[in-house]
Each structure stands twice: as structure tokens, then as C-alpha cells.
Amino acid sequence: MAFGPLFYIWTQFLISLTTWYPVQSLPSQGMNLAPSTSNTKALDTNARVIYLTFDDGPLSGTFNCFEICRREQVAATFFEVGLHQSRSAFGRQMFQQINSYPALFTIANHSFTHANNNYLSFYHHPDTALLDFLKAKTVLNPSNNLTRLPGNNAWNLTHVKRASNLVRPLVDKLDSIGLNVIGWDLQWRFNKAGRPVQSPEYLADKVDSLFFHHQTLTKNHLVILMHDHMFRAAADSLKLEQFIQALKQRKNYQFQKLTQYPGLKPTVN
Ligand SMILES: [Zn+2]
Known part of the structure; x- marks a missing residue:
């Protein structure tokens, strides 16, 4: 089922209010944030x-x-939707452009239909959902075995499994064919217009805090979820640049593709 960009953003916003949840309880907005001084x-x-x-x-x-x-x-890491990649020349060109920087970027499987944004139905039919991921695999042809569930923060690596009852049947099926499922530690949220909610400064301080208090799934490793559509306006893409520049100023932070995340099941060709 095709869906237009505005419908897409609106449904994603609703989902972000209801079903996305942190892997671990995150510090409240009012708690002391970790200092980001060079001394620390x-x-x-x-x-x-x-x-x-x-x-x-x-x-x-x-x-x-x-x-x-x-x-x-x-x-x-770009978790792409097979349908979005294959339905337009823009999608295919963008896909190729990202793929032409393999040292910097990797493309991973985020399903073919994104569950048509009907998550309950999608997860209640795990065999069909698995086929959806396999269809995306043929379109995206990723060089890795990373997947992320549509609208759901689940994990399945060698050392950890975090999955709600709703998505566990699908996660088990993805696991059985050697795929990793990757969630996130921190989300840059967007409003109903699809624009970023938190400021770059707030997000950068939050990153400091999560590291400092060891509130990430894997100690000293932090996965940040963002959505491409949040940064389509110049004013919003500037925020992304400011966020990255703020993080780069922290001298012991480094950026990696998710293929470097600890505890991944090896890719089987
Ligand atoms: Zn998604």
C-alpha cells in the first residue's frame, strides 16, 4: 500500500508517542547531567x-x-525501507550515493513496507513480516546482517535479547536466519510536522548523561535514532550539523557504523 509523505510523517509521529520506548529507563529531564569538562x-x-x-x-x-x-x-548507518528505495529514481540514486561511501556509511534493512504503518497487524503475522524483510533484502542487498523493526525498539544480538511479546515471534524468526536486530538508546524525536523536537544542545548533553550514568544497552556504546525526514528543511538540517559538531568537540567520542557494534552475530554469506 502506498502512502504519501504527509500521511507517513503523521502516522510516524503518532507511533512515536505510543510505541517507541527506551531500552532502559532514561534520566528524567530534571536530573543532573554529566559534566562534559575535559577533566571528567x-x-x-x-x-x-x-x-x-x-x-x-x-x-x-x-x-x-x-x-x-x-x-x-x-x-x-541508514536503515532504509525497500519500498522507498525502489519506488522512485530519487530513491535509487540516493541509495547508490550512500553506498558509494562504504568506509563512512552502511545501509541496513528496515523492512520493505515499514509494516504499511499498521504495526499490530504486521507483528501478529510474523511469517508475512519475515517475508517483508527478505523482500527488502533483495532490493537493498545490504553488505551486513543488521535489521531494525518498524516502529519498535527491539534488540537481538549474541549477548542480549530485548523484545516485547508483540514482536518476539518475528525477532525469533530473524534470529533463526542469522540476522541481528538493533534498537536504540536515544531518540531525537519529531513533532507532528515532522520537525526535530529537542535542541542540538539538549541532545548532546543527553548523550553525555547516558554515557556518564552507564544508561546505554552496552557500556560506552550509544545508538541514536533519527529519521531522515526530520532534516529536509535547511533550518532543521542545520540542527543536525550543530549536534554532530557538538559531539565532535567531546574529545573521547568517536563515531562508528553499526557494523562495529559489540556482540553482533557474524554475517553469513
Ligand atoms: Zn522506521
Whole structure:
């Protein structure tokens, strides 16, 4: 079923209010945030790894995400929707452009239909949902075995499994064919107009806080969820650039593709 961009953004916004949840309880807005002074970082000998992830492309906004990360030379993972990649020349071109920077970017499987945004039906039919992921695999031909569920924060790696009862049957099926399921630690939310909610400064402080309080799924590794469509306007893509630049100023932070995340099941060809 095809759906237009405005309908898409509206339904994604509604879903973000209802079904997205953090893997672990995150610090409340009022709690003390971790200091980001050089003194604090000097005591920490462990690098802190940030995984920028952009979901649901190729869409309006994908080029800005791609171009900003390319310009800033930060690694990123694009969880793409097979339908969005295959339905237009723009989608196919954007897909090829991202793929032409394999040292910096990787494209991963975010299903073919994005559940047509009917999540309950999608997850209640895990065999059909699995076929949807396999269809996306043939279209996206990813060089990795990473997947992310539409509208649901689930994990399944070698050392951890986090899945609600709703999605567990599908997660088990993805697991049985050797696929990793990746969720997120922190989300940059968007409003009903599809524009970013939190400020870049707030997000950067939140990253500091989650690392400092060890509130990520894997210690010193933090996955950030963003959506390509949030950054289609110039004023909003500027926020993405400011966020990345703020993180780059923290001297023990580094950016990696999700293919570098600890505990992944190996890719089987
Ligand atoms: Zn999505």
C-alpha cells in the first residue's frame, strides 16, 4: 500500500508517542547531567562510541543527512525501507550515493513496507513480516546482517535479547536466519510536522548523561535514532550539523557504523 509523505510523517509521529520506548529507563529531564569538562574525560580511558542511525529513507531529507555526515566525516548507518528505495529514481540514486561511501556509511534493512504503518497487524503475522524483510533484502542487498523493526525498539544480538511479546515471534524468526536486530538508546524525536523536537544542545548533553550514568544497552556504546525526514528543511538540517559538531568537540567520542557494534552475530554469506 502506498502512502504519501504527509500521511507517513503523521502516522510516524503518532507511533512515536505510543510505541517507541527506551531500552532502559532514561534520566528524567530534571536530573543532573554529566559534566562534559575535559577533566571528567581525562579520567575515562575508554573511548565512547556513538552510532548515528537514520531511519526510513530514502526520503526527502536523506540527502541532507548524507551530505552533512560526509562533510563532517562521521560514520552513520541508514536503515532504509525497500519500498522507498525502489519506488522512485530519487530513491535509487540516493541509495547508490550512500553506498558509494562504504568506509563512512552502511545501509541496513528496515523492512520493505515499514509494516504499511499498521504495526499490530504486521507483528501478529510474523511469517508475512519475515517475508517483508527478505523482500527488502533483495532490493537493498545490504553488505551486513543488521535489521531494525518498524516502529519498535527491539534488540537481538549474541549477548542480549530485548523484545516485547508483540514482536518476539518475528525477532525469533530473524534470529533463526542469522540476522541481528538493533534498537536504540536515544531518540531525537519529531513533532507532528515532522520537525526535530529537542535542541542540538539538549541532545548532546543527553548523550553525555547516558554515557556518564552507564544508561546505554552496552557500556560506552550509544545508538541514536533519527529519521531522515526530520532534516529536509535547511533550518532543521542545520540542527543536525550543530549536534554532530557538538559531539565532535567531546574529545573521547568517536563515531562508528553499526557494523562495529559489540556482540553482533557474524554475517553469513
Ligand atoms: Zn522506521
